[in-house]
Amino acid sequence: MTENIGAFGGKNPRRSGTERVVNTPLPTAYGQFQAVGYLDHDRGDEQVALVHGDIGTENVLVRLHSECLTGDAFGSQHCECGEQLSAAMRAVVAEGAGVVLYLRGHEGRGIGLLAKLRAMALQAEGLDTVEANLALGLPVDARDYRVAAEMLHDLKVRSVRLMSNNPRKREALTKYGIEVAEQVPLLIEPSENNITYLRTKRERLDHHLPHLDAVAHGS
Template sequence: MTVSDGVSGESVRPAGAERVVDVRLSTMHGEFLAVGYLDRESGDEQMVLVYGDAVSDGALTRVHSECLTGDVFGSKHCECGDQLSAALHAIVTEGRGILVYLRGHEGRGIGLLAKLQAMKLQAEGLDTVEANLALGFPADMRDYRVAAEILHDLGVRSVRLLSNNPLKREALLRHGIKITEQVPLLIPPREENLAYLWTKRERLDHFLPHLDGAAD
């Protein structure tokens, strides 16, 4: 649904996450309720996976940024695919939880093609922050508004956030989601992603204490 802005006559998409559909989804980790949303501000289609009685407060919750190269193709350049799998496993082991899968977050929000360009710059010696800046982007331009709107729509007011990222925690807090605990999601590093993980720790303040035993 669109409305006129009353000035230019152009259609304006109203803000907010609109719940469109829910369906049972069997996965290799377990059976979830998949709920599809339309972000009426950006036009992005979003999905959340709910396991067990996750609507009550304090459910283990992962807000996962889309990463085609890692989540789908198993890239060793990052730990995203491993984090996605580990988060779903942790939620099922817990017995209840939520995974919000945020589309539009590719490359920390710069988009797929720009991310591939950034990866090329990294192969030439820049780190992930330097590569984004060299392309004219911020180090991280992700917005977590719609994640908070989805959680509010589900009736969730507080979560145990499964994340190493302090900026994600701060963003959800700003949007009215109470975080009772931040639970680390630590993936053993590989030779291919060690420099990437060090950059996340040293330049983006991600909580990655397990890198202490890894070579720089």
């Protein structure tokens, strides 16, 4: 913990790390969850863990879901994010226990909402998602998963079965001390609006998307 100087010259503590702030029942269309709210003091972001059932500590079914306003709230078919969030919530309810971490600050793989929309405009002109970010002078993926690991540590989770097609999420959790016992595919049927985006994720970002092999390349 660090200290800063207050308005009248006194020292006030400035907290760091991730703090649990609230825990409340959250009934959803998928089932009953506990919404555990956190404050990331380092970034100022408010975060939430959706916890279903008695999760225990080992081999917990977990999804790290990056915030995506266009997909999660508006049902955009440019990506598969909204459908992945729904599928993850259904999966943990079917399992009887699990956690969905909704990671704010991850919009557009960490570049922010407006930058993501600018990148989407470039994609509409023919660039892929990687090329569009680079054309804007932005990183291809700026996400950090420190807060996700800290939330899991607070929930006493030691090892997870990670619902993800992205190997970087597995690597990040391992880096922050969470064992990944298994990576569980979260495959969404592609549409004509997102097939190019999904192929780019597989070919340029190493996402494991074997189901795309069944889709004709001209689609």
